[in-house]
Amino acid sequence: TDVQGHIKFKDVSFGYNNNGLVVLENFNLEIDPGQIVAIVGPTGAGKTSMISMLLRFYDPWQGEVSLDGVNLKDLTLESLRSNITLVLQDSFIFPMSLADNIAFANPNASREEIIKAAKAAQAHDFISRLPEGYDTIASEGGVSLSGGEKQRISLARAFLRNTSILILDEPTSALDAQTEARIFQSLSSYSKGRTIFIISHRLSTIRHADLIVTIKDGMIAEKGTHEVLVNEGKVYAELYKY
Ligand code: CTP
Numbered sequence: 001t002d003v004q005g006h007i008k009f010k011d012v013s014f015g016y017n018n019n020g021l022v023v024l025e026n027f028n029l030e031i032d033p034g035q036i037v038a039i040v041g042p043t044g045a046g047k048t049s050m051i052s053m054l055l056r057f058y059d060p061w062q063g064e065v066s067l068d069g070v071n072l073k074d075l076t077l078e079s080l081r082s083n084i085t086l087v088l089q090d091s092f093i094f095p096m097s098l099a100d101n102i103a104f105a106n107p108n109a110s111r112e113e114i115i116k117a118a119k120a121a122q123a124h125d126f127i128s129r130l131p132e133g134y135d136t137i138a139s140e141g142g143v144s145l146s147g148g149e150k151q152r153i154s155l156a157r158a159f160l161r162n163t164s165i166l167i168l169d170e171p172t173s174a175l176d177a178q179t180e181a182r183i184f185q186s187l188s189s190y191s192k193g194r195t196i197f198i199i200s201h202r203l204s205t206i207r208h209a210d211l212i213v214t215i216k217d218g219m220i221a222e223k224g225t226h227e228v229l230v231n232e233g234k235v236y237a238e239l240y241k242y
């Protein structure tokens with residue numbers, strides 16, 4: 001596609017209608033294509049809410065979110081969502097082969113492409129160790145995968161989907177720090193020409209992000225690189241202590 005992945009939140013206010021509370025207020029953020037952007041903040045800060053607006057699961061009460069200068073409301077949902085891949089903490093595995101799980105959104109992918117995506121997601125080694133390898137049938141009468149294995153299958157699926165925008169909302173929470181760090185390395189080479197958002201509570205993982213944005217009390221508290229934010233001694237530095 002010809003989507004660049006330039007994203008802008010302009011004066012966004014947002015809340016859920018069930019309780020009338022404001023979750024994001026005067027939220028402004030502009031992201032250049034090709035950046036790995038980490039979103040950090042305490043639980044309940046509004047991180048998932050923010051990325052939900054990118055897929056238009058919700059729309060802002062006020063202000064606008066745009067992609068390459070076009071208000072998301074002026075794009076069809078189909079074209080918007082065909083350019084964005086979202087990976088959540090709770091990954092979904094279908095009762096089919098691991099190869100088909102990875103190629104779920106790309107049924108015409110070759111085995112080579114599937115393996116490349118699995119390698120980037122640190123899934124290739126554990127899949128290769130299974131007697132049936134990529135032809136192993138997952139769940140429902142097949143092999144049961146651990147939480148971390150499921151997350152890596154979901155990540156491989158996301159890499160293979162190959163969209164201009166990739167959003168990872170705590171997709172590696174079940175993985176050990178070393179595996180998570182390796183996945184971040186794959187992300188760096190994968191990120192060229194794409195915009196990647198990553199939400200993680202494990203700050204060691206995202207310290208090499210191009211931009212770290214912290215959200216607190218519905219607003220952007222600070223943004224910058226790891227080094228800059230640690231020295232600022234505010235929200236990020238406080239979270240980094242623990
Ligand atoms: N919220 C809500 N209704 C929803 C989802 C969230 O009222 N359907 C509220 C939550 O209770 C919270 C706020 O919106 O007060 C922000 O939630 P969320 O964006 O999910 O916060 P995160 O920063 O993603 O928190 P976590 O780190 O726990 O995922």
Ligand code: MG
Binds near residue numbers: 047049169
């Ligand atoms: Mg969340």
